[in-house]
Amino acid sequence: MNIIAELRHDFPVLSQSIEGQPLIYLDSGATSQKPQCVIDEINDFYSKNNSNVHRGLHSLSENATSKYEYVRTQLAKFLSVNSKEVVWTSGATESLNIIASGVTCDLNSQDIILISALEHHANIVPWQQAAQESGAKIAIMPINKQGILDIPAAIAMIEDLKPKVMACTHASNTLGNINPIAKLIDAAKKVNAITVIDGAQAFLHLRPNLSQLDCDFYVGSAHKALGPTGLGFLYGKFDKLNALSVFKTGGEMIDKVTYESSSYREAPAKFEPGTPNISGVLGFGAAINYLNKLDPIVLHQYEQTLYSYCLNQLQAIDGIIIYGDTQNNIGTISFNYRDEHHYDIAMLLNSYGIALRSGHHCTQPLIAELGIQGTLRVSLAFYNSHNDIDTFITALKSSIKLIAG
Structure with a gap:
């Protein structure tokens, strides 16, 4: 997995800060980041x-x-x-x-x-x-x-x-x-x-x-x-x-x-x-x-390990509701916290440097089928790290405390 950690340095956008916090990019489902060779x-x-x-x-x-x-x-x-x-x-x-x-x-x-x-x-x-x-x-x-x-x-x-x-x-x-x-x-x-x-x-x-x-x-x-x-x-x-x-x-x-x-x-x-x-x-x-140049089996195993780690961390938070198939998944987690609006949580997370998606994700009929207004979505890629997940979970818990009063 050390090889995977090194790959992160190939993506220049990941080295910046947002709102004074290191960027934690968890929105690869919207668009993936680009390695320097592409640029x-x-x-x-x-x-x-x-x-x-x-x-x-x-x-x-x-x-x-x-x-x-x-x-x-x-x-x-x-x-x-x-x-x-x-x-x-x-x-x-x-x-x-x-x-x-x-x-x-x-x-x-x-x-x-x-x-x-x-x-x-x-x-x-x-x-x-x-x-x-x-x-x-x-x-x-x-x-x-x-x-x-x-x-x-x-x-x-x-x-x-x-x-x-x-x-x-x-x-x-x-x-x-x-x-x-x-x-x-x-x-x-x-x-x-x-x-x-x-x-x-x-x-x-x-x-x-x-x-x-x-x-x-x-x-x-x-x-x-x-x-x-x-x-x-x-x-x-x-x-x-x-x-x-x-x-x-x-x-x-x-x-x-x-x-x-x-x-x-x-x-x-x-x-x-x-x-x-x-x-x-x-x-x-x-x-x-x-x-x-990368071993697809190694990448897949790493992404799945990262996904399971993030999923387990989220499931341990009381009030988190997770949707979708958690057994057969590319590394995307759609969730809500109780009946709080996804938009409010996403805005708070951004203040911690966490970039993820909130809304209906251009799937309004699906969201209606689930009986909700939208979700927060974490979408992972191999350039993410366990530290990204830890930082995200800490920020999420802080955001929940602020919302819960």
Whole structure:
């Protein structure tokens, strides 16, 4: 674990103070921190190699294009898929919108879109739009009172409803639950449903092997996996990708244009019009390089040890209510203290230098299902330490005393 402790020094933002207190960053579910190598790669591009990609024969452009496309290959290898099945987007949100928009023309009033009660708004609202435009109906795979997906009920719904689309998060952004998506994908494939998995939270912690999962689509965001903001990816089986209708149009994705009509290139170019986020892609490449040098088993074991330590500390505080699956979790804890408002506690914690999330976490339907207004959320990563947890727990106890009077 000494190696893990050393990794913390790779993240410059963690060395600062907030409100005169050392920063304790417990909000990696919102965005992960970036190692120096990612920051350096972005700076290096703009300082030495700034040029557009796919558009020039001069050295700067060719070099940028080569590096840009190499990162696509890097990510494809990381996911165990083919590089032509990886599309760069602005984030998981855009990726999900591309899929939902792309299948809408194939939906009708007889079709069912099946999603889970755990979904982020980004995996709800695009499907609502698709349903409104096509006449399809949305059905919800249920959760229990603790906020854990009811797998037998979900599989029964898949078998009975035979949905056209089954969309589910790999890991809940609010609760940290790791869903057994392999079971859901297998059941969905038996009824020929299109399978869409939101991997925004899972990518960093679970390192998904998409060849094994065999889903049709999988999406993620670079900024939740040590990379920069404004960049995401859309994986799709090549035939499934090309079957999607065009989402946005412009240069680069074009095969031929006349004043009367246009034709489009195959994926991934089909979904990458205009000048892309080149520096973001290169920065993400540096993040993938960084992760590839680390033992994923060691990181996972450390994160789980840290999670259990934090969970046990919280459970020892009288009045703390914890939601979600505490047995299968990426390292995220959603909790409240009695009936006190989460916002008030979060503000007090900030005065101690503790950065965590409070609110509905862009999962309003889930929060309503749980019968609450919101939660406090601790979301851990491998650059956190046991000292972070101790400082957080001490600050939380002090905050509770202030609130309780």
